[in-house]
Amino acid sequence: MSTTSKATTATSWQAGSGSVDDETLRRIDRWWRAANYLSVGQIYLLDNPLLREPLTRDHVKPRLLGHWGTTPGLNFLYAHLNRAVAERSQSTIYVTGPGHGGPGLVASSYLDGTYSETYSDITEDEEGLRRLFRQFSFPGGIPSHVAPETPGSIHEGGELGYALSHAYGAAFDNPDLLVATVIGDGEAETGPLATSWHSNKFVNPAQDGVVLPILHLNGYKIANPTVLARISDDELTALMHGYGHKPHVFVGGFDPEESHVEVHRRFATMLDEVLDEIAEIKARAAAGDVSRPLWPMIVFRTPKGWTGPDEIDGKKTTGSWRAHQVPLANARDTEEHLEVLEKWLESYQVSELFDATGGLDPDIRALAPTGDLRMSANPHANGGVLLRDLRLPDFRDFAVDVPTPGGSFAEAPRILGNFLTEVVRRNPDNFRIFGPDETASNRLQAVFEVTDKQWNAEFYGPDVDEHMSRAGRVMEMLSEHQCQGWLEGYLLTGRHGLFTSYEAFIHIVDSMFNQHAKWLKVTNDIPWRRPIASLNYLLSSHVWRQDHNGFSHQDPGFIDHVVNKKAEVVRVYLPPDANTLLSTYDHCLRSRQYVNVVVSGKQPAPNFLTMEQAVAHCTRGLGIWDWAGSEVAGEKPDVVLAAAGDVPTLEVLAAADILRREIPDLKVRVINVVDLMRLQDEREHPHGLSDKQFDGLFTADRPVIFAYHGYPWLIHRLTYRRRGHANIHVRGYKEEGTTTTPFDMVMLNDLDRYHLVIDVIDRVESLGTAYAGLRQEMVDARIRAREYTREHGDDIPEVRDWVWPDAQDLADSGQVDATAATGGDNE
């Protein structure tokens, strides 16, 4: 596979020749037989790859691991697409929804030559075949599913449900690309897949590529029939029509009287009709009609395990769920199964497929297109080779003015929106923003100055359809699964983007994140897979400010979920204000092969750092805020107040303010953490601090009161190896949250300024009992604040209107107003 190609320059969207001759049909069948043979061989054979000698138990793997049932259908489709792709020179990638059919995709890429080009050890001869078979699902070998190791794949075959989302992500902004997407009828039962059909309402037929969904109804899952295979044809076609598709139904393999050539003729003819319809749609779009067409799709109904043994142990196998995994579980243990296996393998007539040395018959190879047109070699399926850097403006140009710490207010994401507006403008075809109906809610609406939300369902008019058009950089559908799946597909094919969502509901894609993080981890060790752009999250409706929504919308645990994955692929940032958010996001957009989680509230909040300070702070990832503390140069602090997250930062500063006023001799160090991974040991994360650095900041023996955005445990987990760990006392979210004002919310979780002061008094031994009075004042202040909210429905003014003391003059003169940021200049 080429690792430096540009996107293929095939002439796309040609009409077909109209008919397929018998010779080609026979060639298709021979390819299919070869692919099926190689698939069965991978699952079962340790040796004797060309069946030169009678099959013995020793030729059979001791542990039979893999999935046969879906594979022959995948191979059939791959063979036919080969023919059509070659004939039309149509750049095409193949997305394998039923990714457990791994042997099929490996077989197909072996047959078109890509596999041996990619893995030189897997040669095109008998020894290569032996290795090909042996390595499959074998210790030290390759996974049983379609995987990053499989040439031509952008879609890990682990979890089911995301084939169409990935396919559409790949198609966006690739106007010449066909994404042939096989959807298993098992996968079709999942929620994410069920809604992903509607992706066609978000496609622009001129600017975007084409997804051809192929619903493979082989009828069964692990041990059950599938829903879509057991509803009437009438309901099934209605469903597809309802999803906005024109279904073409193919039924093959159930009639033993019909020759393979006839079966192939029927499918090839239908495939040509489908591709001609697509070519017509594309021609109409090129002529200016970009309204949503009725996109064709294929229903492909076949027996499960097609071409496998009809019966095993007297039970129907082919055409049943029993064909799902390894139909002959005892092929190594019983003569009976061994015999069935041998007959099965022989049925493909291997001697007609490979020559005496194990080389593939060139006539079979000739079915496939050549070079980058091979679906396994298409550079879009190795997106890193097509990746262009984003053209980024200087983020410093978008800085907010910070005359003094706390001396101005902003909604940080709104400022980021200004920056992203310029990113969108400069990168009109390889950068998109994804979100479930929350781009404006999350304050990125400035981007609508230069782009729209892409939408291709009906329009009602400008009074209700604001910032919407048939082409735009913002993708909004109320499905986190779609947003994540689209973005993954977009990134995996070499583009850039971000996903903005509610912090609580990003858990909806926990499992998708897992798969993507695993993909990144594995591809880091696959030299021919080139790095792709990072997957960037912006979580700006976060746990502390669910005033409108309450407890059900509060969950900061996505961070915990993320840090379970390999340190080399995950990053978590908690910028405390607007300029740090700008600096952080610039970094994220430049990075590769990471998942970057950025949490930054969308409510008006004080800015603390000038841009220069912000850059320095973000570069270090964490640091002492001298201006906020009350340290004495050269002396150890009495206590460290640390914060990670915007709301905790505010409360820590307010606590520091109280301490400076009330206990002026107390040496307080204030630390702010942007890059959460800095807390970890350098042996555990590449961003981690050394113990010496850590102790230099947090001390090894002074109390640390740590105000953290999320569940407090995580800070302990990240720091448990530090010398001073026993002194670290963390305040964070502890699942207490049925309230509606910001300060009531932090009080419920003991993260408020007053409680932080209490924590200091309780933990700094040198204070003794001298400050019992102050402690009581803090307790009273909390009670007063709580009562005020219950009486007035708003936070007590002494809290609501608090500003950092340096900014008090500006506040008094009306130059700083927390509420001013809400409707500010950016809308």
Next chain:
Amino acid sequence: MSTTSKATTATSWQAGSGSVDDETLRRIDRWWRAANYLSVGQIYLLDNPLLREPLTRDHVKPRLLGHWGTTPGLNFLYAHLNRAVAERSQSTIYVTGPGHGGPGLVASSYLDGTYSETYSDITEDEEGLRRLFRQFSFPGGIPSHVAPETPGSIHEGGELGYALSHAYGAAFDNPDLLVATVIGDGEAETGPLATSWHSNKFVNPAQDGVVLPILHLNGYKIANPTVLARISDDELTALMHGYGHKPHVFVGGFDPEESHVEVHRRFATMLDEVLDEIAEIKARAAAGDVSRPLWPMIVFRTPKGWTGPDEIDGKKTTGSWRAHQVPLANARDTEEHLEVLEKWLESYQVSELFDATGGLDPDIRALAPTGDLRMSANPHANGGVLLRDLRLPDFRDFAVDVPTPGGSFAEAPRILGNFLTEVVRRNPDNFRIFGPDETASNRLQAVFEVTDKQWNAEFYGPDVDEHMSRAGRVMEMLSEHQCQGWLEGYLLTGRHGLFTSYEAFIHIVDSMFNQHAKWLKVTNDIPWRRPIASLNYLLSSHVWRQDHNGFSHQDPGFIDHVVNKKAEVVRVYLPPDANTLLSTYDHCLRSRQYVNVVVSGKQPAPNFLTMEQAVAHCTRGLGIWDWAGSEVAGEKPDVVLAAAGDVPTLEVLAAADILRREIPDLKVRVINVVDLMRLQDEREHPHGLSDKQFDGLFTADRPVIFAYHGYPWLIHRLTYRRRGHANIHVRGYKEEGTTTTPFDMVMLNDLDRYHLVIDVIDRVESLGTAYAGLRQEMVDARIRAREYTREHGDDIPEVRDWVWPDAQDLADSGQVDATAATGGDNE
């Protein structure tokens, strides 16, 4: 609301009277106006609840929080359902998909009297109305969404997507219950909702209740149109037909010329048609035809924010996304908005709805049914009041024989399956097992001796449709979302069940788990909500044994996710063998108000404890396995080997075996942990050990090598406050897993017996350098084991065939065979 009721004894499924008179239609309209008025009042008003004086800014809440747009539609439907429920005496619950319409459901339950019965402070007079308005989305008040606090709800209004799944869960085994389910068109875009329409293929029309889906197309989300509102009527009805429904389309509110009475007449007539169709289906089913009917559903197309202000600030509001949240954001700040608000409130003609004291006009109240037939008072929506204990057999009767530790083998879930078989038999109408096509794969197939998988799509015949019928206790659909949603709905309406799934893919429902755990936490503090049965997971395809699947199927992080929720509602169990699994699950099935996560592998594994020992071990939750260690009575151990999880237990025992042989003087303590929460501090979890207990087991100063099933961090997190924490060294899963044999897998993650011995040598200071030779042997053994797998594709016999020494005699005589359990007696 009654808290002790039996299920209502309404005569169900009557046909309607055929027409609705004008007086009733006017009554419906007055109910609707009253509900809308109360909804607007909740969102905006602090005071002046009956508009007795001109509205002033002080009457308006300082923080306007809530959602108007969906509410009038919800109120409309509630009003009409009231009429039909009363007329037909049809037991009905109302599931509010668009749960952000919280004010509407509170208003409706106030109007039918339930609210004041439930909350005596919210009286039916002016003062009660004032409190009703004030408490909404107010500090110390109630949430803005439909919530556990809302009478009549089983469905938290936080996250969108699960309305239909919950509804079907409620309907199963409630043959007389109608579940009227409103689905927002925003929610309809989510994946889980999109597939949940297919739930109708799993309903038995005789044995189960009826879900009536009402798709509320108000056309807009937060800032966008919705997909289903912007496709053609043709596509929409095709989609519903494809989902297996007969759609009845209603359009209301767009014609200003049509009187409200006429609008109500059209809807009432349609609703009667729909309910008559349902009654016919039910009659057919009662007569024996339980095949899947074409269930009716309603498309309910209305303006968003119907009856609200047409325009605000010159922009179209009603009938647009601008009506979504709080349309008059500045009602307290500007005269203009205040005036609009006053007119809006006045438009409902409050003086016609309430009398001078604030009492509701009895004529309006008369629309609602009475007693438990009120949808807000239906006992099914407070399932704890209907909950019956399971009739459980004695789990001890299902014990496996364990002649000596390791002296027999079993697939633990298969043994559990035997127990569950008897549970199913004894509880034929209130216990179900849910799973995504994995009941047999997860080894619970014994249950098919007494029940089937419930399925109501097409049947093909017994050669492929094993253990399937139109009525059965096992529910399998390839959607974890559906399994979870159905089970939640089933539990919330007072029944019992469990969910078996792959460990990695249970993350698919992370977010649903969050909501359910939050529901349990909140209901613990709501006295009228009675406890419900726990939600039980069985994760038996776990991280260590993905031989067929590999890296993509490996993730033990669900446990980490779960323990972020309130300690009072979560429990995690890792039974090490079959008898402990039996004891654990018996406990789980008896428990209430928890989420119980049980992880237990499905592969053949040795049994260690007799049933008597297992009960004692599970009762303690953790304990020293004397027989495995080499302690000297009365002396402190030199090292502690701890294990949590079945695979870690095996490796720890094998390591202990090596140590006993190679370093006979070393005093090794072996601890096994079943109940993970025991590790936590007693102040943090009700199951937590005291420090004294913990130190007594783990010591405060000896090295602890802890072999853990999941990500190692969790053990640190649970134990970081313990005195000996610095000595605890954890081995667990660290995202290394591309291999296919069990021992290769544990080696990749350094959890294997040889590495555990190395850990002991490295950490027990007294061993000094005397055992450098043994250490090297361990290193060599690992290399040898690794090489063996790569050569033979299987684990090295010395590992694969290892048994605990006490069982060696049995093994030598062929009485213990690890492979024997696979096809054992239970199939």
